[in-house]
Amino acid sequence: MALSVDKWVGFGSAMAGFGLLWSRMPEHVHDEARYIISSLVPMLMSYFNPYQQISISELDAERFRRNEMFDAVSIYLRSTCLDVASKLKAELGNKKDDLLISLDDNQGVVDNFDGARMWWRLCPKSSKKRGGTIISLLPGDSDEQPRCYRLVFHKRHRKLVLDSYLPSVIRQWRELIAKNRQRLLFTNYSREGKSHWINVPYNPPATFDMLAMDHSKKDEVMEDLKAFSKAKEYHSKVGKAWKRGYLLHGPPGTGKSTMIGAMANLLDYDVYDLDLTSIKDNAELRKLFLDTRDKSIIVIEEIDAIEVELTAKRHGKEAAEENSDKHLVIKLSDNNKDNGKVTLSGLLSFVDGLWSACGSERIFVFTTNHVDRLDPTLIRRGRMDRHIEMSYCRFEAFKMLAKSYLDITNHSLFGEIGQLLDEIDTTPADLADNLMPRGKRRREADDCLAGLVETLEKNKAKMKSAAPPMDSMEEAKEE
Numbered sequence: 514m515a516l517s518v519d520k521w522v523g524f525g526s527a528m529a530g531f532g533l534l535w536s537r538m539p540e541h542v543h544d545e546a547r548y549i550i551s552s553l554v555p556m557l558m559s560y561f562n563p564y565q566q567i568s569i570s571e572l573d574a575e576r577f578r579r580n581e582m583f584d585a586v587s588i589y590l591r592s593t594c595l596d597v598a599s600k601l602k603a604e605l606g607n608k609k610d611d612l613l614i615s616l617d618d619n620q621g622v623v624d625n626f627d628g629a630r631m632w633w634r635l636c637p638k639s640s641k642k643r644g645g646t647i648i649s650l651l652p653g654d655s656d657e658q659p660r661c662y663r664l665v666f667h668k669r670h671r672k673l674v675l676d677s678y679l680p681s682v683i684r685q686w687r688e689l690i691a692k693n694r695q696r697l698l699f700t701n702y703s704r705e706g707k708s709h710w711i712n713v714p715y716n717p718p719a720t721f722d723m724l725a726m727d728h729s730k731k732d733e734v735m736e737d738l739k740a741f742s743k744a745k746e747y748h749s750k751v752g753k754a755w756k757r758g759y760l761l762h763g764p765p766g767t768g769k770s771t772m773i774g775a776m777a778n779l780l781d782y783d784v785y786d787l788d789l790t791s792i793k794d795n796a797e798l799r800k801l802f803l804d805t806r807d808k809s810i811i812v813i814e815e816i817d818a819i820e821v822e823l824t825a826k827r828h829g830k831e832a833a834e835e836n837s838d839k840h841l842v843i844k845l846s847d848n849n850k851d852n853g854k855v856t857l858s859g860l861l862s863f864v865d866g867l868w869s870a871c872g873s874e875r876i877f878v879f880t881t882n883h884v885d886r887l888d889p890t891l892i893r894r895g896r897m898d899r900h901i902e903m904s905y906c907r908f909e910a911f912k913m914l915a916k917s918y919l920d921i922t923n924h925s926l927f928g929e930i931g932q933l934l935d936e937i938d939t940t941p942a943d944l945a946d947n948l949m950p951r952g953k954r955r956r957e958a959d960d961c962l963a964g965l966v967e968t969l970e971k972n973k974a975k976m977k978s979a980a981p982p983m984d985s986m987e988e989a990k991e992e
């Protein structure tokens with residue numbers, strides 16, 4: 514039966530080809546005859562061919578982003594009608610040992626819906642070259658036709674297919690992905706001048722419970738995130754895109770990246786780690802943005818360093834080095850001079866321009882060690898809604914680390930450690946390093962804490978010897 518469906522579809526294409534040929538007949542053929550035959554072709558086609566066809570391409574018509582309907586069909590077919598297919602493909606899924614079986618190219622399957630038969634076929638990528646020329650495409654297109662699913666059904670089921678069958682495919686797809694959702698970490702890479710996302714399964718170990726920072730600040734951030742994830746109606750009521758910006762700033766090793774993992778865990782969002790330096794221009798940046806999914810955190814780490822690097826590309830390395838030494842604010846560039854590059858204005862429109870409203874439930878996170886070096890327009894309130902300072906570890910944060918690393922809430926050395934932490938700036942990363950078991954023997958809490966006191970004492974002594982003597986400070990003050 515599938516064969517006869519293919520025949521009909523082939524017949525339809527042949528008739529269409531005939532129509533095309535006819536439309537190109539020389540002028541001298543009588544106009545009236547041309548008109549009659551041209552209008553007869555579609556009538557003949559519809560008379561002879563009782564089937565209709567819908568194509569679902571892997572990329573959407575503008576080729577700007579992936580067509581999610583293609584994914585919906587893939588997942589639907591995988592779950593419902595692979596039993597009858599003879600050519601299948603096997604891959605390892607995102608979850609460990611998760612075997613993914615799907616249709617192989619050119620393989621067809623039949624689905625039954627409400628007494629109607631639906632013929633599906635996966636058509637492979639095909640070349641657009643015909644007769645040695647490439648058919649003209651939108652800018653950025655490749656010369657390959659993307660893969661597509663072809664659905665063929667009897668004409669009398671048209672209403673059923675459009676009103677019930679395809680909506681049910683989408684509904685089942687949504688249910689299946691909600692059930693089997695695996696959080697992903699994406700990063701961008703560039704191939705042949707075009708940017709793409711690749712992903713790996715993402716299960717960050719950090720949670721807010723383990724994050725050592727001021728209690729009230731932590732609670733505030735968690736409340737803010739939870740409120741954001743439930744604020745769909747609020748955002749549409751006030752006419753704002755459903756997105757939020759966080760700027761995490763503080764010295765290295767204070768937990769900025771760790772907090773991003775904790776955010777992803779708390780909200781169950783995917784993370785897109787955006788590498789700006791490998792993006793060709795603003796258009797590519799926009800394309801990448803359109804390719805992100807809802808419920809995601811889009812991260813640009815160490816944005817100050819990226820700015821320096823981008824400046825280096827534009828104005829020469831020396832200029833960038835000079836800038837980084839002397840100027841507190843390093844601009845990306847002024848966009849008139851930098852066609853074909855990611856510019857500050859491109860980045861701003863990525864974060865909250867017209868295009869940023871194209872998705873929903875997106876959180877932008879920028880991290881930096883030098884908040885004072887950033888262009889103020891990039892981090893103004895409204896763009897980066899919350900500025901969170903991750904600071905050196907004091908006693909309260911230390912207690913959280915002791916609880917997670919050593920499972921203790923009190924110890925005779927706590928008083929001494931608290932005092933030392935007040936005197937010297939120590940990052941949570943340094944403390945965590947001292948609280949980890951070393952070598953083969955798991956160290957007892959006593960050993961760990963004694964070792965930590967020793968390290969802190971040493972650091973204190975170093976700090977004292979590095980500081981200028983009191984007398985010279987007094988002199989400097991007087992001067």
Ligand SMILES: Nc1ncnc2c1ncn2[C@@H]1O[C@H](COP(=O)(O)OP(=O)(O)OP(=O)(O)O)[C@@H](O)[C@H]1O
Pocket residue numbers: 723724725726763764765766767768769770771772881882903940941942943945
């Ligand atoms: N606030 C914190 N709470 C718990 N652990 C922390 C914290 N800060 C740092 N750590 C520990 O130190 C390691 C390094 O921290 P992280 O990478 O998050 O720092 P960062 O602020 O992103 O540093 P950088 O600015 O260099 O990127 C983490 O793997 C984590 O184990």
Ligand SMILES: [Mg+2]
Pocket residue numbers: 769770771814880
């Ligand atoms: Mg980091």
